[in-house]
Amino acid sequence: MSREAILxxxxxxxxxxxxxxxxxxxxxxxxxxxxxxxxxxxxxxIAEAEAKGVTLLTVREPRHIPGAVARYLTGLGGPxxxxxxxxxxxxxxxxxxAGIEIATGAAAPDDIVGISRGLAGIAxxxxxxxxxxxxxxxxxAFLPEVHIVxxxxxxxxxxxxxxxxxxRATFSPGTLxxxxxxxxxxxxxxxIGGRIVHGAHGPRRLAVILVENKQGxxxxx
Amino acid sequence: xxxxxxxxVTCLVDLVRPSVGFAAAxxxxxxxxxxxxxxxxxxxxxxxxxxxDRKTSRTLALQTIRAFAGCDYVVAPSGSCAxxxxxxxxxxxxxxxxxxxxxxxxxxxxxxxLCEFLADVKKLRHLPGRFxxxxxxxxxxxxxxxxxxxxxxxxxxxxxxxxxLAEMAEPEACCGFxxxxxxxxxGISAAIVSRKVDDAARTKxxxxxxxxxxxxxxxxxxxxxxxxxxxxxxxAEVLAxxxxxxxxxxxxxxxxxxxxxxx
Amino acid sequence: MIPSTxxxxxxxxxxxxxxxxxxxxxxLPGGLVAQRRAAVAKVPEFEALRDxxxxxxxxxxxxxxxxxxxxxxxxxxxxxxxxxAGDAADARLIVHEICRAAGASLVVKGKSMVxxxxxxxxxxxxxxIEVVESDLxxxxxxxxxxxxxxxxxxxIHLTQDDVEKDFRTYHTHLPASRLLPDAESxxxxxxxxxxxxxxxxxxxxxxxxxxxxxxGSSIIVTNEGNGDLTQTLPPVHIVVAxxxxxxxxxxxxxxxxxxxxRSATGQDMTAYTTLATGPRREGDRDGPRACHVVLIDNGRTxxxxxxxxxxxxxxxxxxxxxxxxxxxxxxxxxxxxxxxxPIGSVLTPALLGxxxxxxxxxxxxxxxxxxxxxxxxxxxxxxxxxxxxxAWSGRLTSRTGRLVHxxxxxxxxxxxxxHLLARFAAAGGGALGRRRGAFRRLPIARGWLSARDxxxxxxxxxxxLWQETQRGVPR
Numbered sequence: 001m002s003r004e005a006i007l008x009x010x011x012x013x014x015x016x017x018x019x020x021x022x023x024x025x026x027x028x029x030x031x032x033x034x035x036x037x038x039x040x041x042x043x044x045x046i047a048e049a050e051a052k053g054v055t056l057l058t059v060r061e062p063r064h065i066p067g068a069v070a071r072y073l074t075g076l077g078g079p080x081x082x083x084x085x086x087x088x089x090x091x092x093x094x095x096x097x098a099g100i101e102i103a104t105g106a107a108a109p110d111d112i113v114g115i116s117r118g119l120a121g122i123a124x125x126x127x128x129x130x131x132x133x134x135x136x137x138x139x140x141a142f143l144p145e146v147h148i149v150x151x152x153x154x155x156x157x158x159x160x161x162x163x164x165x166x167x168r169a170t171f172s173p174g175t176l177x178x179x180x181x182x183x184x185x186x187x188x189x190x191x192i193g194g195r196i197v198h199g200a201h202g203p204r205r206l207a208v209i210l211v212e213n214k215q216g217x218x219x220x221x
Numbered sequence: 222x223x224x225x226x227x228x229x230v231t232c233l234v235d236l237v238r239p240s241v242g243f244a245a246a247x248x249x250x251x252x253x254x255x256x257x258x259x260x261x262x263x264x265x266x267x268x269x270x271x272x273x274d275r276k277t278s279r280t281l282a283l284q285t286i287r288a289f290a291g292c293d294y295v296v297a298p299s300g301s302c303a304x305x306x307x308x309x310x311x312x313x314x315x316x317x318x319x320x321x322x323x324x325x326x327x328x329x330x331x332x333x334x335l336c337e338f339l340a341d342v343k344k345l346r347h348l349p350g351r352f353x354x355x356x357x358x359x360x361x362x363x364x365x366x367x368x369x370x371x372x373x374x375x376x377x378x379x380x381x382x383x384x385x386l387a388e389m390a391e392p393e394a395c396c397g398f399x400x401x402x403x404x405x406x407x408g409i410s411a412a413i414v415s416r417k418v419d420d421a422a423r424t425k426x427x428x429x430x431x432x433x434x435x436x437x438x439x440x441x442x443x444x445x446x447x448x449x450x451x452x453x454x455x456x457a458e459v460l461a462x463x464x465x466x467x468x469x470x471x472x473x474x475x476x477x478x479x480x481x482x483x484x
Numbered sequence: 485m486i487p488s489t490x491x492x493x494x495x496x497x498x499x500x501x502x503x504x505x506x507x508x509x510x511x512l513p514g515g516l517v518a519q520r521r522a523a524v525a526k527v528p529e530f531e532a533l534r535d536x537x538x539x540x541x542x543x544x545x546x547x548x549x550x551x552x553x554x555x556x557x558x559x560x561x562x563x564x565x566x567x568x569a570g571d572a573a574d575a576r577l578i579v580h581e582i583c584r585a586a587g588a589s590l591v592v593k594g595k596s597m598v599x600x601x602x603x604x605x606x607x608x609x610x611x612x613i614e615v616v617e618s619d620l621x622x623x624x625x626x627x628x629x630x631x632x633x634x635x636x637x638x639x640i641h642l643t644q645d646d647v648e649k650d651f652r653t654y655h656t657h658l659p660a661s662r663l664l665p666d667a668e669s670x671x672x673x674x675x676x677x678x679x680x681x682x683x684x685x686x687x688x689x690x691x692x693x694x695x696x697x698x699x700g701s702s703i704i705v706t707n708e709g710n711g712d713l714t715q716t717l718p719p720v721h722i723v724v725a726x727x728x729x730x731x732x733x734x735x736x737x738x739x740x741x742x743x744x745x746r747s748a749t750g751q752d753m754t755a756y757t758t759l760a761t762g763p764r765r766e767g768d769r770d771g772p773r774a775c776h777v778v779l780i781d782n783g784r785t786x787x788x789x790x791x792x793x794x795x796x797x798x799x800x801x802x803x804x805x806x807x808x809x810x811x812x813x814x815x816x817x818x819x820x821x822x823x824x825x826p827i828g829s830v831l832t833p834a835l836l837g838x839x840x841x842x843x844x845x846x847x848x849x850x851x852x853x854x855x856x857x858x859x860x861x862x863x864x865x866x867x868x869x870x871x872x873x874x875a876w877s878g879r880l881t882s883r884t885g886r887l888v889h890x891x892x893x894x895x896x897x898x899x900x901x902x903h904l905l906a907r908f909a910a911a912g913g914g915a916l917g918r919r920r921g922a923f924r925r926l927p928i929a930r931g932w933l934s935a936r937d938x939x940x941x942x943x944x945x946x947x948x949l950w951q952e953t954q955r956g957v958p959r
Contacts (some may be wrong), residue, residue: 002568002570003568005570006568006570006727006779006781006785007549007552007553009781009785010548010549010552010727010785010788011549012789013785013786013788013789014546014548014549014788014789015789016546027733027735027736027739028536031527031528031529031532031533032529033526033527033528033529034527034529034742048752052755105769106769106770107770109679109683124752125752125753127753127757132765132768132770132771133765133767133768134765134767134768134769137768137769137770138712138716138770138771139716139717139769139770141712142709142712142713142716143713160735160738160741160742161735161738163738164734164735164738167734168734174558174561174698174699174700175558175561175562175699175761176562176699176701176759176761177761177765178760178761178762178763178764178765178768178771179712179716179758179759179760179761179771180701180758180759180761181712181756181757181758181759182753182756182757182758183755183756184751184752184753184754184755184756184757185755186755187707187708187709187755187756188707188708188755189620189621189671189707189708190637190707190749191619191620191621191624191637191638191639192620192624192639192644192647192667192670192671193642193643193644193647193667194511194515194640195644195667197667197668197671199671199672199675200620200671200674200675200707200708200709200710201618201620201675201678201679201682201708201709201710201713202708202709202710202712202713202755202756203709230946230947232896232906234946235906235945235946235947236906236909236910236941236945237910237939237940237941237942238939238941238942239942239944239945239946239949239950240942242946242949242950243946243949243950243959246950258946258947258950260899260903260947260951261899262899263895263896263897263899263902263903264896266896268889268892269889269893270869271850271869271872272872272876272881272889273869273871273872273873273874273875273876273877273881274873274876274889274893275873277889277893277896277897280893280897281896281897284897284899288899362849362850362851362852362853363850363852366851366852366853366855366856367852391513393853394809395809395849395851395853397809397849398849399848399849399850399851400849400850402847402848402849402850403931403932404929404931404932405846405847405885405931406493406496406810406846406847406931407931407932407934407935408496408497408500408934408935409496409500409810409813409814409847410849410931410935411934411935411936412500412813412814413809413810413812413813413849414935414936416809438938438939439936441922441937441939442922442932442936442937442938442939443935443936443937445921445922445936445937445939446924446935446936446937466942467921469921469939470921470922470937470939470940471921471922472917472918472919472920472921472922472940473918473919473921
């Protein structure tokens with residue numbers, strides 16, 4: 001059955017004349033119990049993410065990121081792995097100083113650590129919002145064993161509605177990059193006897209580094 | 222002059238357990254109403270309605286409505302019958318002429334389930350019944366989900382001296398009766414009622430109560446088949462002190478007076 | 485899958501004595517049911533969200549053609565190719581053709597109920613293409629040759645031991661002496677096996693929880709991340725979705741996502757919620773090179789015209805079946821259909837016809853638990869009753885049942901006759917049953933009596949006794 005036939009069947013079934021689609025203004029605000037602003041938002045984001053097993057680290061400035069990563073990976077044990085990083089948006093982040101060997105580009109299947117750039121955080125559920133771009137490949141979030149997201153603290157929003165507003169502000173109307181990922185914890189499954197196990201297909205661990213970055217602004221993606 | 226409350230007997234109470242009808246009448250009188258029992262009532266029509274036979278349902282609906290003309294209230298000791306009269310009769314006539322729709326709407330507005338009537342409409346504060354013992358209360362699905370009746374039965378039980386209410390883990394879980402379902406799909410129904418009676422047994426209650434005789438016959442029948450001691454009665458029997466008859470599915474030669482009126 | 489709805493009574497009987505299944509079902513109350521309750525309790529506005537979700541879905545369905553066209557426009561602008569399939573056969577042909585053109589020998593799949601509905605896997609396999617389900621639960625049952633038993637947790641009927649046995653049987657490339665002591669080791673093994681498939685498949689097929697008209701995106705929701713690997717690694721991505729999956733805007737999608745995860749598993753968000761919009765963009769380092777979206781009707785337009793339209797609001801959360809006493813007693817396979825539980829009892833007759841499926845809406849107590857938890861307030865009981873009405877007027881119910889019903893109806897609409905007959909029944913039943921208070925055996929009501937006793941009447945009818953009291957006769 002062709003496109004026209006299906007559309008015609010729909011129109012016949014509905015009967016009434018077509019109505020105008022709702023405009024964006026008719027969407028109600030988020031439920032009050034899910035809202036938060038400012039410092040309370042950041043606190044809620046951290047609490048919700050930690051409740052989902054995410055490790056939260058906070059650094060004052062971008063130049064402290066490698067140190068935080070190194071400490072986190074040391075804590076996990078094992079030899080220091082090579083780290084595949086996205087374009088995090090700051091120049092001169094001193095990875096070598098922290099003894100971290102970096103690579104860029106899409107993730108390779110045997111990568112142990114991938115570091116992505118977060119566009120926003122959503123405090124409502126402790127979710128990080130990632131968007132794909134040449135400098136932020138999606139596979140960094142799925143192929144490695146350990147996924148780290150670097151996020152500016154100022155980019156933590158309260159609710160999903162604020163997050164969609166950020167997407168609309170960042171991209172032309174009605175367009176999105178190839179992949180927009182809302183990530184709320186590491187990969188897990190309950191499919192075997194109802195027990196929750198991590199690392200089903202995606203990363204076993206997720207960490208978020210919040211960058212307070214009171215001084216510099218982050219370049220646009 | 223006292224209001225006239227028509228008692229919707231329900232077909233199960235009429236046939237199987239009239240003492241529930243007498244208990245309901247006693248309570249309605251205690252609430253300050255004259256009790257009328259129209260003779261031209263038989264069944265609310267649920268068996269036809271839930272079988273998909275709208276035609277017979279409508280005939281029974283009109284028969285019922287006519288029978289209760291002149292009553293200020295229509296009170297039913299059954300959540301499922303009350304829901305049928307109150308919620309589903311208007312649906313049966315949604316496509317009818319405005320005159321009929323108005324008549325049905327007027328009737329339905331006067332319909333109340335017994336506990337809701339006593340507790341919320343008449344705000345009865347003193348009950349004739351007495352019972353020393355532990356009871357568990359099963360929320361029948363229609364009463365609970367269609368008529369939103371949950372606290373009224375419990376508030377009434379709290380007014381009966383001597384009653385200790387012990388809640389089941391899942392008082393809202395279906396008992397598996399479902400009208401003809403219990404006959405058509407007996408294995409599934411049995412599995413559901415097993416779960417319910419296990420839950421009831423764990424409360425160690427002396428009495429298992431509900432507001433629907435269908436649920437009660439199902440649960441009592443299962444308990445009797447398994448030889449378990451917990452007795453089943455309609456909540457009206459406890460509230461009204463109508464406890465002389467044996468509990469449901471228990472005979473007159475049962476030597477223990479489990480569930481009989483204790484004072 | 486091949487439906488077996490017409491043998492529902494036998495399916496149910498087998499399920500009731502399947503101890504392994506019963507043990508798995510016993511985990512539902514403390515599991516998915518309790519989890520949903522806890523999640524909903526945290527959001528005082530949940531009722532309002534349900535109303536909003538219902539309104540969004542109603543509005544979309546009322547304007548379905550407009551939103552589908554809007555979705556098509558945006559998705560095409562993003563580089564996707566949109567296909568329209570009238571029925572299951574059309575859809576299978578379209579997907580197969582895309583796979584053939586891509587030279588596919590291996591397809592990986594994210595979880596998708598509609599691909600079960602259209603029998604896609606079998607069709608591709610018949611045509612020489614290997615198909616591997618990437619969702620762990622789906623992978624397990626695919627290996628077993630079973631259909632999913634639940635729309636969210638397809639392997640809920642299996643235990644850890646079952647899975648270990650299966651992995652040892654099917655993963656013959658791994659050393660037989662390996663230890664698989666726990667769920668972690670089984671998951672690790674599945675991860676490694678699937679990884680290789682993700683990396684070598686030519687085509688990845690996913691369903692869509694939602695299609696967003698505003699941006700031309702498809703949304704998938706997983707905890708494993710398997711859907712993301714499926715739609716990112718292979719060079720060709722195919723989205724398969726029924727036409728009722730479209731939602732107008734990103735904000736609408738967010739409202740529905742709030743409802744979906746909580747209703748399904750009690751999470752406020754699954755680990756991965758992803759919006760995919762077309763193939764990789766210029767400069768992207770990963771992502772598919774080609775994206776296709778197959779929009780499927782397969783009976784949905786028929787449902788749009790009448791009362792069944794409400795069932796199209798479904799967002800596939802599975803809450804209805806988690807809370808259904810019948811589903812809890814027999815599990816999903818007994819329904820014999822891709823969609824089990826209450827939503828299955830409403831949808832399956834629409835897809836397969838009521839004459840083959842009349843048992844499904846019939847086998848319900850109408851307790852209403854499903855409606856009470858449906859995030860988009862589908863009137864499931866009313867819709868099941870609607871099917872019962874169609875079965876009734878189609879004379880699909882048993883002859884004996886109709887005869888008994890006719891006799892009962894004749895009497896019930898003639899109160900004097902009815903009361904006379906009731907007096908006889910009460911007297912007879914009372915006399916026979918007074919001593920024990922209940923019957924173990926009767927020539928009627930065999931089904932009831934197979935499992936429980938029948939309480940005996942007290943001996944007189946209420947009408948009879950009441951009239952005596954009115955005449956002054958003491959009780």
